[in-house]
Amino acid sequence: MKDEKTREAYWRKNLSYLAILLSIWFIVSYLCGIVFVDQLNTIRMGGFKLGFWFAQQGSIYVFIVLIFVYVRLMNKLDKEFNVNED
Amino acid sequence: MDIQTWTYIIVGLSFALYIGIAIWSKAGSTKDFYVAGGGVSPLANGMATAADWMSAASFISMAGLISFMGYDGSVYLMGWTGGYVLLALLLAPYLRKFGKFTVPDFIGDRYYSNTARTVAVVCAIFVSFTYVAGQMRGVGVVFSRFLEVDINTGVIIGMAIVFFYAVLGGMKGITYTQVAQFCVLIFAFMVPAFFISIQMTDTILPQLGFGAKTSDGMYLLDKLDGLHRELGFAEYTSGQKSKLDVFMITAALMIGTAGLPHVIVRFFTVPKVKDARLSAGYALALIAILYTTAPAISAFARTNLIETVSNKAYDSLPAWFGNWEKTGLIQFEDKNQDGLVQYVADAETNELTIDRDIMVLANPEIARLPNWVIALVAAGGLAAALSTAAGLLLVISTSVSHDLLKKQFMPFMSDKKELMFARLASLVAVCVAGYFGINPPGFVASVVALAFGLAAASFFPAIILGIFNKRMNKEGAIAGMVVGLLITIYYIARFRLHWIGDEATATEADWWFGISPEGFGTIGMLINFVVSVVISRFTPAPPEDVQAIVEDIRIPRGAGKAIEH
Numbered sequence: 001m002k003d004e005k006t007r008e009a010y011w012r013k014n015l016s017y018l019a020i021l022l023s024i025w026f027i028v029s030y031l032c033g034i035v036f037v038d039q040l041n042t043i044r045m046g047g048f049k050l051g052f053w054f055a056q057q058g059s060i061y062v063f064i065v066l067i068f069v070y071v072r073l074m075n076k077l078d079k080e081f082n083v084n085e086d
Numbered sequence: 087m088d089i090q091t092w093t094y095i096i097v098g099l100s101f102a103l104y105i106g107i108a109i110w111s112k113a114g115s116t117k118d119f120y121v122a123g124g125g126v127s128p129l130a131n132g133m134a135t136a137a138d139w140m141s142a143a144s145f146i147s148m149a150g151l152i153s154f155m156g157y158d159g160s161v162y163l164m165g166w167t168g169g170y171v172l173l174a175l176l177l178a179p180y181l182r183k184f185g186k187f188t189v190p191d192f193i194g195d196r197y198y199s200n201t202a203r204t205v206a207v208v209c210a211i212f213v214s215f216t217y218v219a220g221q222m223r224g225v226g227v228v229f230s231r232f233l234e235v236d237i238n239t240g241v242i243i244g245m246a247i248v249f250f251y252a253v254l255g256g257m258k259g260i261t262y263t264q265v266a267q268f269c270v271l272i273f274a275f276m277v278p279a280f281f282i283s284i285q286m287t288d289t290i291l292p293q294l295g296f297g298a299k300t301s302d303g304m305y306l307l308d309k310l311d312g313l314h315r316e317l318g319f320a321e322y323t324s325g326q327k328s329k330l331d332v333f334m335i336t337a338a339l340m341i342g343t344a345g346l347p348h349v350i351v352r353f354f355t356v357p358k359v360k361d362a363r364l365s366a367g368y369a370l371a372l373i374a375i376l377y378t379t380a381p382a383i384s385a386f387a388r389t390n391l392i393e394t395v396s397n398k399a400y401d402s403l404p405a406w407f408g409n410w411e412k413t414g415l416i417q418f419e420d421k422n423q424d425g426l427v428q429y430v431a432d433a434e435t436n437e438l439t440i441d442r443d444i445m446v447l448a449n450p451e452i453a454r455l456p457n458w459v460i461a462l463v464a465a466g467g468l469a470a471a472l473s474t475a476a477g478l479l480l481v482i483s484t485s486v487s488h489d490l491l492k493k494q495f496m497p498f499m500s501d502k503k504e505l506m507f508a509r510l511a512s513l514v515a516v517c518v519a520g521y522f523g524i525n526p527p528g529f530v531a532s533v534v535a536l537a538f539g540l541a542a543a544s545f546f547p548a549i550i551l552g553i554f555n556k557r558m559n560k561e562g563a564i565a566g567m568v569v570g571l572l573i574t575i576y577y578i579a580r581f582r583l584h585w586i587g588d589e590a591t592a593t594e595a596d597w598w599f600g601i602s603p604e605g606f607g608t609i610g611m612l613i614n615f616v617v618s619v620v621i622s623r624f625t626p627a628p629p630e631d632v633q634a635i636v637e638d639i640r641i642p643r644g645a646g647k648a649i650e651h
């Protein structure tokens with residue numbers, strides 16, 4: 001892992017994962033839960049208005065999934081670029 | 087058995103457990119004391135982080151707040167969980183790779199400057215103290231209601247317990263006690279939630295019961311919206327705050343969470359970078375158990391409360407009403423002398439005032455759950471308050487003994503001596519925290535906003551830029567932290583605490599762009615980012631060895647070695 005180029009490529013890949021995951025993070029909380037909450041509230045899911053559900057339940061579930069997806073992606077990436085710990 | 091006997095038994099057992107763990111995991115070195123020897127498993131660390139994070143406010147106050155705020159309460163739910171995504175993706179793995187003990191350590195080394203380190207220490211201590219005062223108060227409230235002792239006696243008992251395991255065990259003692267406290271608090275929070283969910287909606291999981299039908303065939307939330315309309319309140323599921331403000335507060339809480347030193351420091355305790363990422367995932371999953379249940383409890387409690395008291399004869403109200411009336415947290419004034427309770431939005435005719443903090447504690451009583459459940463809630467509230475207080479006290483003592491004494495005044499101090507200073511510092515910190523618990527400064531309620539705002543406006547940009555921007559230098563970082571910090575303090579002092587300027591011109595209408603002081607940390611953070619980046623472009627690049635540090639923390643390999651220094 002001395003090679004400047006591989007290091008560079010690893011970091012770029014990492015940044016692209018971050019960009020995708022953080023966009024989802026932003027969409028479920030700030031867009032679904034806040035900005036477009038009124039529009040989503042016209043859709044119902046059982047007893048919930050959808051926007052309200054995103055703000056008080058849905059976004060939190062997505063957050064958890066995001067972290068575990070990140071853990072998996074990074075563990076794979078670390079191995080691929082041979083920068084994993086032992 | 088009555089509530090009080092049950093409370094003594096359950097609280098007594100849980101305290102015995104914490105003390106037992108503290109003795110078993112006594113710290114032998116500074117490394118044990120600061121980062122539990124760096125050998126905590128990711129799951130244990132996740133549980134400890136969760137307990138550390140879920141404070142008296144999360145356990146006791148949050149569901150109550152949401153039940154009075156409805157949709158607007160979502161800022162706490164998203165704000166206090168979404169920060170973990172930032173923490174896991176942007177901070178934890180890199181700081182773990184960096185491998186030192188504290189946040190000021192990172193700031194000081196990355197920005198090759200003791201000035202930066204000192205700014206970070208001051209922020210860390212200030213943020214932690216504002217927080218810990220609230221925890222001690224929470225301990226006092228639980229004791230006074232359930233053990234019927236004076237609030238001050240309650241605070242002193244709490245201080246003694248925290249002192250015992252934080253001072254003796256340091257991070258090691260705290261970590262394993264927090265694992266136990268997590269179990270106690272989550273069990274205590276969930277049991278009544280299950281009971282109430284079954285009672286009201288015939289659904290076991292409160293997360294589902296929240297959206298289910300009640301016994302009369304109406305959806306719970308529709309029914310609650312209806313009750314609110316009848317009484318003149320705004321609909322439960324729609325907000326009253328402006329969208330921009332909700333956006334800003336949520337962002338400030340999320341970013342503040344990711345910048346709080348007592349949370350960040352937890353990720354120094356796991357063995358590997360891989361574990362730091364995973365541990366953040368566990369922590370959020372465990373925290374989410376409480377955070378997805380809380381809004382359900384809020385809706386249940388709100389419905390229950392309205393149905394129990396609204397337009398009912400005062401004389402026929404259940405016993406819990408009288409019990410809480412005695413504490414002054416519920417007040418009833420029969421304005422129209424009809425003997426009935428009118429609970430409405432209109433302040434002129436409303437006859438009932440309820441303190442938001444009692445909702446979780448009173449909820450089991452309102453729902454007529456068995457006495458042992460009520461006692462369990464008391465033990466859970468104490469576990470939440472004590473675990474957070476201990477984590478904060480550790481940050482304070484570490485900041486003093488490690489970041490100030492060892493790094494700045496006595497660099498050649500032996501490990502043993504440093505450990506002694508760390509213990510001394512936590513002793514002093516416990517006493518100061520206790521003092522604030524007994525004599526809470528008038529601004530305690532608003533200081534939480536301050537703590538998050540400051541963490542967001544100071545630490546977060548400095549750490550992120552330190553990792554993701556190799557060109558960031560000390561001039562940029564220090565200028566950013568100072569400007570971000572000052573402007574946030576100014577805004578809160580001006581519009582929340584009213585220490586600066588004319589109070590008459592500090593109304594909601596005067597807020598900049600309609601952003602409340604709670605949400606201003608987001609603006610402070612943005613300003614910090616801009617100032618840092620601009621200044622760093624006009625000043626010399628950081629030295630080679632610092633750029634090498636940045637290169638190094640970006641890849642996981644080799645984290646094991648980095649922990650000693």
